[in-house]
Amino acid sequence: xxxxxxxxxxxxxxxxxxxxxxxxxxxxxxxxxxxxxxxxxxxxxxxxxxxxxxxxxxxxxxxxxxxxxxxxxxxxxxxxxxxxxxxxxxxxxxxxxxxxxxxxxxxxxxxxxxxxxxxxxxxxxxxxxxxxxxxxxxxxxxxxxxxxxxxxxxxxxxxxxxxxxxxxxxxxxxxxxxxxxxxxxxxxxxxxxxxxxxxxxxxxxxxxxxxxxxxxxxxxxxxxxxxxxxxxxxxxxxxxxxxxxxxxxxxxxxxxxxxxxxxxxxxxxxxxxxxxxxxxxxxxxxxxxx
Numbered sequence: 001x002x003x004x005x006x007x008x009x010x011x012x013x014x015x016x017x018x019x020x021x022x023x024x025x026x027x028x029x030x031x032x033x034x035x036x037x038x039x040x041x042x043x044x045x046x047x048x049x050x051x052x053x054x055x056x057x058x059x060x061x062x063x064x065x066x067x068x069x070x071x072x073x074x075x076x077x078x079x080x081x082x083x084x085x086x087x088x089x090x091x092x093x094x095x096x097x098x099x100x101x102x103x104x105x106x107x108x109x110x111x112x113x114x115x116x117x118x119x120x121x122x123x124x125x126x127x128x129x130x131x132x133x134x135x136x137x138x139x140x141x142x143x144x145x146x147x148x149x150x151x152x153x154x155x156x157x158x159x160x161x162x163x164x165x166x167x168x169x170x171x172x173x174x175x176x177x178x179x180x181x182x183x184x185x186x187x188x189x190x191x192x193x194x195x196x197x198x199x200x201x202x203x204x205x206x207x208x209x210x211x212x213x214x215x216x217x218x219x220x221x222x223x224x225x226x227x228x229x230x231x232x233x234x235x236x237x238x239x240x241x242x243x244x245x246x247x248x249x250x251x252x253x254x255x256x257x258x259x260x261x262x263x264x265x266x267x268x269x270x271x272x273x274x275x276x277x278x279x280x281x282x283x284x285x286x287x288x289x290x
């Protein structure tokens with residue numbers, strides 16, 4: 001494909017922002033180094049990650065899901081590494097599909113490395129994503145910063161999370177580097193670490209260090225992990241009570257509403273915004289490829 005034809009868009013979900021590269025036929029080579037350059041906030045377009053929009057039938061990783069979902073979210077972290085899922089990213093991905101006229105309001109499915117996600121686009125409103133079920137491995141970790149230590153709950157939302165409840169979000173420090181945790185073997189491929197404070201009944205606030213991206217303004221799977229961890233800490237398990245439980249989760253970039261249902265399914269509702277659209281300069285792209 002001629003690099004002069006590479007379109008990009010910029011979007012965000014609760015200020016978790018993404019470079020969007022539409023590529024239905026999976027024809028654009030996007031090695032890690034190029035993704036990192038595109039996500040660079042000074043030398044590139046800038047973003048917490050990249051959404052590569054590909055038809056499932058055109059991507060070998062998504063081909064087994066093509067019968068369930070036409071579109072595959074080939075998600076990359078800001079450092080170019082591959083990630084299983086991104087909850088805010090799915091909402092922005094769906095918002096792009098709607099803007100491009102590829103889907104309409106209502107229900108659709110999106111293939112991800114974390115499985116097929118079901119999405120509902122409300123007319124002119126927020127987007128709800130069925131995030132699947134949380135896994136709660138027994139083994140957690142201890143997070144230590146500035147002489148303070150917290151036991152973190154291990155929650156897997158298709159990607160790994162460690163959720164620590166703290167007294168003050170400032171205790172999380174600068175979050176540009178990975179907060180130290182042990183034992184490291186619990187998360188051999190790295191982990192997203194959430195620091196959480198209570199705001200009221202069913203209401204928490206969080207900061208997050210995202211694996212491969214540093215601190216971000218929002219993390220959808222992280223908000224889901226936090227809601228599940230908060231519910232268990234509060235002695236609530238919808239599978240036992242038979243009733244859904246909902247938490248409002250405040251993040252630096254906005255608010256997400258997370259509901260865990262009695263069948264274990266988790267729904268995340270929040271906004272998604274497409275900010276801009278343009279073309280990647282061919283000369284810059286060729287230089288980035290090297």
